[in-house]
Amino acid sequence: MSDGRVINFGAGPSALPTDVLEEANKGLLNFQGTGIGIAEISHRSKEFTAFLNEAESHIRTLLEVPSTHKILFTQGGGSGQFSAVVLNLLARHRLLHPQLKDEERVMDYVVTGSWSKKAMQEAGRLGGGRVNIAADARRYSNDGKAFNSVPPHDDYAFSADPALIYYCENETVDGVQFSDDLSSPASFPFEKLTQGALLPLVADYSSSFLSRPIPRLADHAVVFAGAQKNLGPAGLTILIVRQDCIVDVDAAAKLGATPVPITLSYKTLADHSSLYNTPSVLPIYIAGLVLRKMSDGGGLQVYAQSNRQKFEKIVAALKNGEEKDVFKAKVKDGSVSWMNIVFDVPGEGRQQKFLDGADKRGMKGLAGHRSVGGVRVSLYNAITQQDTDKLVGYMNEFVADTV
Known part of the structure; x- marks a missing residue:
């Protein structure tokens, strides 16, 4: 490419829209006519606080966030929220049920991949309650170890009154995603939850946030999400928190709950x-520019439609390769992620040949996660139809040359 840029199919930090990066470059030198760069300006300046409020407004409109929920900006990524959701929701549960002992408090985890497994392990490490695996996708793999599908609805066993119910909507490493079609057996089983209650349901949307409606x-x-997939650079985490979950964690600590670090407290943020402290100013700025572009570009449905089309193109090329024994999908039909499509290229040296060929054609970031190997195609919002078509063309060319 003449400007030296390539197509970044990496899983994160992700590709960002070129026009947003060009606009951000201007803001690095002079943010909104202040004469001060965005990386230098006070986070309490009227210009930045107005920009932060605009970013919040875009999220509320794009996702149709109800007035019952606050939108918060923080740091620490998804991994930070593995800890924060446990501490805040155990504090809430302590205030609701002060008489219960720690071993009587239950945290439900749906384990569908590497990230939900890490989240579950962090809950166990922190203590304050007992971890219940409400469903485990590994049971449905051939070896009992791999994550390659969403569990069927009949497999879920939720606790009667858990402190929290956690699921990861899209597993970036394993390429498994819950369906957004609630009639699909690969959707989240909302019907199995207690109805008519304020459910402590927690969703990790880090790698699919703002790719389609929730x-x-x-x-x-x-709902929490690291920004570095569809929205902006690493360093920013977005939270959508129902107001009854924004509790006085110090009052809960007096009743025996684990004290919550002040910057992890949802009440502090709200x-x-x-x-409360200096936020991730530059990542918020770039994410805000992306949000503005999304709003001006027709809203979330436009992006959802585009993402579906990109997904269908790659899946069609993958199936073509499977029919000719060149590619091998890792995830069962119905559970394949729109954002991270994973597959193997069987045969001595073939996988590296595929990756090397893509690299020579200006397509990078296609190697699978180091823990599972293979190929991973990440189709975040900034990947265009043209980018996708180029990869599809190469996949079909590789198949034709291999058979």
């Missing part, structure tokens, strides 16, 4: 409009 968003207690 089913039954209002029924969630917490009470200070995400400005």
Whole structure:
């Protein structure tokens, strides 16, 4: 490419829209006519706080976030929220049920891949409650170890009154995603949850946030997402928190709950409009520019339609390769991620040949996660139809040359 840029199919940090990067470059030198660069300006300046409020407004509109939920900006990524959701929701449960012992408090985890497994392990490490695996996708793999599908609805066993119910909507490493079609057996089983209650439902949307609408968003207690997939650079985490989950964690600690570090407390973030301490100013700025572009570009449905089309193109090329024994999909039909499509290229040296060929054609970041290997195609929002078509062309060419 003449400007030296390639197509970045990497799983994160992700590709960002070129026009957003060009606009951000201007802001690095002079943010909104202040004469001060965005990386230098006070986070309490009226210009930045107005920009932060605009970014929040875009998220609320794009996702149709109800007034019952606060939108918060913080740091620490998804891994930071593995800890924060446990501490905040155990504090909430302590206030609701002060008489219960720690071993009587249950945290439900749906384990569908590497990230939900890590989240579950962190809950166990922190203590304060007992971890219950409400469903485990590994049971449905051939070796009992791999994550290659969403569990069927009949497999879920939720606790009667858990402190939290966690699931990861899209597993970046394993390429498994819950369906957004609630009639699909690969959808999240909302019908199995207690109805008519304020459910402590927590969803990790780090690698699919703002790629399509969130089913039954209002029924969630917490939705969190690291920005570095579809929205902006690493360093920013976005939270959507139902207001009954923004509790006085110090009052809960007096009743025996684990003290919550002040910057992990949802109440601290909410009470200070995400400005208790210096936020990730530059990532918020770039994410805000992406949000503005999304709003101006027709909203979330436009992006959802485009993402579906990109997904269908890659899946068609993958199936073509499977029919000719060149590619091998890792995930069962119905559970394949729109964002991270994973597959193997069987045969001595073939996988490296595929990756090397892609690299020579200006397509990078296609190697699978180091823990599972293979190929991973990440189709985040900034990947265009043209980018996708180029990869599809190469995949079909590789198949033709191999058979």
